[in-house]
Amino acid sequence: MKKIVLLAVMGLVMNTLKAQSIDDVREILGKKDVDYAKAKETIDKHLAIPKNAAKPDGWYYKGFIYNAISKRDNLKSLCTNCKMEAFEAFKKYQELDKKNVLMALEQNASLFDLYNGLYDAGATAYNEKNFKAAFDNFSGALLVEDYVKQKGFDYNGYKYPALDTALVLNTALSARFDKNEDASMTYYKILSDANVAGPQYLEMYEFIAAHYKDKKDTEKFSAALAQGRKLYPEEAYWTALEMESIGEGATTKDEVFVKYDEMIQRNPGDYTMVYNYAVELYNYIYAGDGVPADKKEGYKQKLAEALKKSIAIKSNGDANLLMARYLYNSAYDFSDDAKKIKGAKPADVKMRKELNDKYLAQMNEAIPYCETANKYFMALPTLKPIDKANYKQSLGMLQNIYLIKKDAAKADAYGKLLSDMQ
Template sequence: MRRLFLTGFLAMVGMGLFAQSVDKAKDALKAGKIPDAKTQIDGALAVEKNQKNAEAWYTKLKVYNAIAANDQLRTQYPDARDQAFDALKKYVDLDEKDKKLVLLQMDGYKPINEIYQGYFQVGANDYNAGKYDDALKSFTGAIAASSYMTSKGWTKLPIDTTSTLYAGISAEKANKKDTAAVYYGRLADAKIASINGTNMIDIYKWLVDYWNTKKDAANTEKYLSLAEAQYPDDLFWPDTRLTNIREKGNKDSLWAQYDRIVAHFPKNHLFFFNYGLEMYQFANDTSSGHRPANYDALIAKSQDMLKKCLEIQPDYPQAALVLGQISYNAAVDLQSDTKKIPGKGPEDIKKRADLRIAAGKKFDEAIPYFDMVDKDLGSKGKLKMDEKTALKDAYDLLINIYQEKKVKDKEDLYTNKFNNVDKDH
């Protein structure tokens, strides 16, 4: 009987000492004696059986929050906020089913807000000081605190956009691109278009470029699609798609992509110009030893695209120059074809004559386009180097045409203009 009585007595004394330690920690904290409060609560929780007491963990939460908020003590105990957060989670695990977090509710959830705000503020301070690795760690803590609150239903914020953004930026500035991709990816996955009024398009461009550089086609396409849904009229997305398809070398896929792009951007003359020029260049690529079987269809489509470009932007000399070159080159091809008919009979003579007439018509077809280049660029003052080159090309071909036609005054006119481009422009 005595033994049982003694054991019970000792247990009661132990419980009293535990309660006394927690109370002393609370009293010391209330009095602003934070180091004493830390000593008391650490001592209480050093006893294994006391680690199942929710109030003890809640007291540790508040004590360590106080340490983290004190500049001097935070330097001495740099992990104080992490320990406070861990104490919060242990308190919740022990208390939420039983007492429904009465202590936390009585404090208006202030401790968890202090944890979040503390992480964020330290992160902001480190970021502004250029300590990007430290900032990343703190913003990651803020994200964890925010996510925890969301998981418990204490807030309905699906994603802490600001902390996530700055975690990504801090990681990028710390040259941790893989980590930056994780945080930027969370924003894009959540389809965030702006944060605090700031457009997030550069985040999407960063992700597209990041995955594209890694040659990860699946993720590149994923973020291209997400980006296009948020910013459908930005040209970075179609330019990226065209570049990627172009590198793979499948021309049918390239033309199909161009068709989708010009349908989406019907007033963008540059897409029509690039489509027409690229198709024309492909049609005339004889590196394989011959022209494509559908050469005529490609040339016709190329001309349609370039004419559409001029329809949208009438004073775009590059498109006029290429259209002129297409007709000019067709004329030269027809002239070359006459040499393939060596016979001297009436039928062969007629064939050659018909080809020369057709060539003349093609030269006539080219002249108005070269004149457009002259009108657009020849009337200007100082020209850029590419504009000078375009103007010289137009004059050079006009000289050749009028030589063929034996129109000396026109030939001399454009020869003089050609010789004076550098001086006049």
């Protein structure tokens, strides 16, 4: 919000007034060197009389005097909050004088001057990291600005914008840095309700979403995520925050997986979400405390589906390697089950064969996923430690698969690649 230049109009106003009941105040203000401390004392005494307080002129002069005092460091202690007390006095004046005679003569310049003073004080305090003072002044400037807009006032044709985005944002930030989160949300909401967008507002939408997550307000959290995704569709933050919220409040893995299913249904093309769902399932099946036997196959099916969706969205090294690891481990599940069957009856022999066939089939199925992962890692300009570890794991699985298939040549080839990486 830019600052406007105001004309000196007080002399004109005073010379046109004939309110004899406050002549003492006018006399003090008419002197070359105004004694504002005396002027304040005089106007306060004047307004302390009920019949005077019922008339408008005294309130105008109070507003003028208090605003003048607010600009003088040696006098600021004379009032609790000089600028806001001046604002209240000007409002009282206009309430009592429906024609607004005194302020119309100055084009309501005193109100615009109050705004300027509050804004400048807020900016100074903000730069000095006095965020409490910054918030008090910025929020005060907004109150003055809103009042001026409601009245439809302008100064030499200048009007405040319908939404002063910069000032509202500064007010919200001041409250936030002062650790006044509720106040910060009040002003952030003004901007978010207007769907303002741009790089400078991304952090605001992130803060709003995190606020509702922490408050466990599911409805508003979902709405904040939807708005964030609409305005900033490329940001991964929304998915990360939503995934973070999944485990909060869930008491069982089943509850976590149900939440993932719901989120993926709403955002089926979100790779990060789908892939992390697969990671959660994989860790639960193969790295957790143990999946109930009667549920393991169901979870494995969910894992396979999540991995296929991940690869369909983005066929990278991570998703392909995880699919290969799943198939590799699943194959050994069948092998372990086959070894548990000790009988020699035809039914036992048949079951062992079926399980071993599934074992070999899934080993074969893992091969193309390992190869795709290898191509991805080989194409990277440099291998980060995690990429190198994953690449070695893929090579190791391929070496072992070909040993199982009794293909010594391919097993040796992958073994050499693996050795070269040590």
